[in-house]
Amino acid sequence: MTRDRLPLLVEPDELQAMLDHEDILLVDLSHTYDQGHIPGAVYLDYARVVNPQPPMTGLMPEPPQLGALLSSLGLGADTHVVAYDDEGGGKAARFLWTLEAVGHSHYSLLDGGLTAWLSEHHPTSKQATTAIPKPYDLHINEAVVADKNYILDHLNDPATAIVDCRTPEEYTGEHTLARRGGHIPGAVNIEWTRTLDEQRHLRLKPARELRALYEGMGITPDKEIITYCHSHRRSAHSYFVLKTLRYPRLRSYPGSWSEWGNDPDTPIEP
DSSP states (O other): GGGGTTTTTHHHHHHHHHTTOOTTEEEEEOGGGGGOOOOOOOOOGGTTTOOOOOTTTOOOOOOOHHHHHHHHOOOOOEEEEEEOSSSSHHHHHHHHHHHHHHTOOEEETTTTTHHHHHHHTOOOOOOOOOOOOOOOOOOOOOGGGOOHHHHHTTTTTTTTEEOOOOOOHHHHHHHHHSSSSSSSSOOOOOOGGGGEEEGGEEEEOOHHHHHHHHTTTOOTTTTTEEEOSSSSSSHHHHHHHHTTTTOSSSSSSSSSHHTTTTTTSSOOOO
């Protein structure tokens, strides 16, 4: 099966060799689809991946909307999805996390995304790809989702670690995008961009460096890890990075700080 031959993190060379496989669905979440995309990729507007309920900006769409979205992409139960974007992988990772949350585990992230693809002179196309819709049966996977109440219940749990993937200024409250600034009590700040290698066209850094980064901050594989940011794009990327490192228990918080920081009853630390 094709999905057994594509790793969770796929290199541009690997993907180019498999562009003609029928059971691969390429999904482009970049800003520049019309200017050039990977041949055969379908375009996905990131706005369809989230369900804004102001002031919350990153919630998951309701099951009917999710089902319609995945059906419109032509996703089948055995389809292997490869997603990419042009901004370091945050949007693509959020889409892949959404797939995980609805029970679809056949997917890969293009390492370096469109930045690596173009920089290394792989083929592009300006011809739009029209997906053939097909029914998709959702099976919600609650094991990868952390909501506000779940986090409140685990704030003092030594077996749980929370990663704040925002900037240091957001973490301390110096830069505030919600009614209140600061961070979830006990959360450690590992900004999502620290995992990216700018010298290698925004690929992920080597696994040994990533493990040292997380474990050095107490984010160890023996704990359940919860990631969050402001709108669950950056934290979905960090979730994906930890998944590539084979952390066994991972959750991400769709409400993130846009929910937590706007709720007057949630505890915060400066």
